[in-house]
Amino acid sequence: MTELTFQLNNEDETIAVGQKLARHIQAPLTLYLTGDLGAGKTTLSRGLIQGLGHKGAVKSPTYTLVEPYELDGVQVYHFDLYRLNDPEELEFMGIRDYFTNSSLCIVEWPDKGEGLLPDADIHLHLNYVYQGREIHIRALTDSGKTLLAAIK
Numbered sequence: 001m002t003e004l005t006f007q008l009n010n011e012d013e014t015i016a017v018g019q020k021l022a023r024h025i026q027a028p029l030t031l032y033l034t035g036d037l038g039a040g041k042t043t044l045s046r047g048l049i050q051g052l053g054h055k056g057a058v059k060s061p062t063y064t065l066v067e068p069y070e071l072d073g074v075q076v077y078h079f080d081l082y083r084l085n086d087p088e089e090l091e092f093m094g095i096r097d098y099f100t101n102s103s104l105c106i107v108e109w110p111d112k113g114e115g116l117l118p119d120a121d122i123h124l125h126l127n128y129v130y131q132g133r134e135i136h137i138r139a140l141t142d143s144g145k146t147l148l149a150a151i152k
């Protein structure tokens with residue numbers, strides 16, 4: 001199984017997808033999150049990061065580009081590359097150091113880092129549909145497929 005689409009009627013349902021991912025996700029894994037501004041990428045990230053045990057707020061790393069968390073001994077990195085002007089900036093921030101064989105990387109606006117950003121295991125795309133959202137999930141590696149099968 002490599003693809004899945006479902007409807008998210010409200011914010012809680014978006015958070016629930018993040019929480020469900022948190023229950024099954026295993027590092028190392030790279031997750032791309034795409035969709036227009038306000039589509040729900042950060043909302044879903046919040047469900048995932050809090051589902052992994054983070055107690056505080058999950059702020060959007062729009063200006064810092066990355067927010068690190070250590071949850072249950074796992075390094076979790078939440079990226080928002082919206083303000084990246086050039087993928088080369090990823091070299092300056094030492095991007096390879098984040099994508100280790102034991103980290104979990106959540107990347108909003110991965111297209112801004114095209115060419116220098118490591119590939120995703122799973123790609124989640126959010127669309128506006130009426131007042132709600134639709135999420136399309138595509139698994140790109142074996143780890144991604146395992147995760148997709150677990151949350152379906």
Ligand SMILES: Nc1ncnc2c1ncn2[C@@H]1O[C@H](COP(=O)(O)OP(=O)(O)O)[C@@H](O)[C@H]1O
Nearest residue numbers: 008010011014037038039040041042043132133
């Ligand atoms: N399934 C949904 N239906 C309707 N509104 C949603 C849904 N999921 C999230 N939202 C709302 O949409 C906005 C999404 O904001 P945010 O998660 O910051 O988007 P992004 O990170 O994609 O720019 C929030 O105001 C949130 O409450």
Ligand SMILES: [Mg+2]
Nearest residue numbers: 041042060108
């Ligand atoms: Mg966001």
